[in-house]
Amino acid sequence: MIRIVTDSTASIPAKIAEEHGIEVVTLYLHRGEEMFEDATMDVDAFYEGIYDMIDDIPTSSQPSQVELENVFEQAARRGDEAIGIFMSSRMSGTLDSALCAARSVSARHANFRFRIVDSMSNSFDEAWSVLAAAAARAAGRTLNHCAKLAVESATASRFLFTPESLKFLKAGGRIGNAAALLGTLIKLCPVFTVSDGLTTTFAKVRTHRKAVETIAEKFRSDIEAHGLKNVVVHYIGSSDEACVWARDVIGPMCGRDVDVVPVSPVIGLHVGPAVGIAYECQEALPGRLSLNPSSLVYAS
Numbered sequence: 456m457i458r459i460v461t462d463s464t465a466s467i468p469a470k471i472a473e474e475h476g477i478e479v480v481t482l483y484l485h486r487g488e489e490m491f492e493d494a495t496m497d498v499d500a501f502y503e504g505i506y507d508m509i510d511d512i513p514t515s516s517q518p519s520q521v522e523l524e525n526v527f528e529q530a531a532r533r534g535d536e537a538i539g540i541f542m543s544s545r546m547s548g549t550l551d552s553a554l555c556a557a558r559s560v561s562a563r564h565a566n567f568r569f570r571i572v573d574s575m576s577n578s579f580d581e582a583w584s585v586l587a588a589a590a591a592r593a594a595g596r597t598l599n600h601c602a603k604l605a606v607e608s609a610t611a612s613r614f615l616f617t618p619e620s621l622k623f624l625k626a627g628g629r630i631g632n633a634a635a636l637l638g639t640l641i642k643l644c645p646v647f648t649v650s651d652g653l654t655t656t657f658a659k660v661r662t663h664r665k666a667v668e669t670i671a672e673k674f675r676s677d678i679e680a681h682g683l684k685n686v687v688v689h690y691i692g693s694s695d696e697a698c699v700w701a702r703d704v705i706g707p708m709c710g711r712d713v714d715v716v717p718v719s720p721v722i723g724l725h726v727g728p729a730v731g732i733a734y735e736c737q738e739a740l741p742g743r744l745s746l747n748p749s750s751l752v753y754a755s
Contacts (some may be wrong), residue, residue, distance in 0.1 A: 456532045457592045457601060460539040462518070462549050463494035465574075465582040466689070466719045480526060482549070482721045486513040487583040491720070498717040505692045509622055515721045517549040523556035529562035535600045540572045540585045540605050545652035554753050561755045569751040570602040572609075575652040575744060578613035578718050579687045579733035586685075604746045610739040611681070613651045615657060616689060616731025617666035617675060621645075623727025646670055647726075651745055666731060667730060671704050674732055678709060682737030687714045692728030700730060 461467070463481045486508075491501070495517075526709055530537040536617075538665050539557065541550040550573055557569045572582040572588075586608075587608035592600040618624065644666040647655040657673070660666050690697035696716055699711040717723070718731075727754035 456533070456535045456539045457598055458526075458535050459585065459588050459592060459601075459711060460526055460537060460553075461581070461585045462541050463492075464542045464719045464722050465529045465540075465585055466578045466716055466722070467493075467582045467585065467706055468716065469680070471586075475586065476592075477555075477585060477589055478526060478647050478655060480518045480553075480718075482518060483516045484513045484517065484545075484720055484724070486511075488670045489610060493591050493719050493721045494515065496720065499694065501720055502692050502717065502723070505724070508724065509727070510723055512623065512626055513720075515724070517547055520556050520559075523553045524559055527557045527560040527567070527569065530569075531560050531567040534566075536567075538572065538588055538598060538605070539569065539571045540574050540581070542577045543552055543575045543649070543652035544580055545575075546577060546654075548607070550692060555658045557755065565755065568598060569755045570598055571676055572602055573604045573652070573751040573753075574605075575609050575669060575746075575751065576612070576614055576649045577615060577722050578689055580612050580714060581734070582590050582686050583612045583685055583735040584608040595744065602752050602754075603634055605750050607739070608752065610744050611737070612735040613671045613673075613677060613731065613740055613743065614689075615646060615647045616648075616726070616729050617644055617663065619663065619692070619728040622654075623725065650743070651721060667700065670732055671700075671708070674705065674734060675708055677734070677736055677740060683709050684735045684737050686732065686734040687716045689716055689718050689731045690729065691718045691723035691726055705732060 481492045484491040544550040554571045561567045563566045572674040575583045588605040589600040591604045661723040688701040706713045
């Protein structure tokens, strides 16, 4: 059997993870004396207080190597193979810890085979790779083929999002004071994406409405040119705008109902209230990755 492991920043709802036999290793949020498990917390209830967190943004931590090692140890003892698909190594040390953990288990169990895949993203942009591996496993594919399809998914997906304001990015030190002030003065609304494993600016527009329209226009362009396989609308904070956008704009574009999914708070609190879209096309998207896809897979 092949065990599929990912981290909580993939934002896969618990029901979907259970249906597809995906094991989710949690990251953690720390707010004062409280610690929350990113994978099990009530995200919507937590996000109700997001505006109160701007002056004291919770911190996050990745799973320990011991936690990750326990996951792979269980697989090895059962004679299973394992594929771990994790948040971009350029955003977090989780993948490196998972790789060390898998190698440590492999040193104790000579027959244990694993593949660790760098999704080069987070949220459902990461989840598409996880679900691709799960579909391959269900079809009876080999460990290598599961990893191959996970990487192919990463080359064919895109994540676009726009924050309500630049306040959280400024408070978290991700943009400077001058850039935040400029954005406030001229109502600058950036659209962000993930490219080569890092968050980058896709576009800069003058209003939030225009930013959301820019995302929808890019989505339409991509699916017309490269076909559509999967899509979700993401939100951080309130789901109201996301639900309306999914129903009235994104759904009609692709001719199907579109799920609306909250972004993991470990990711969301770096950005603040936001709306976005994560989608997977039928073929690779130009400019999505400049790296050799084979470099994203680490083997036993």
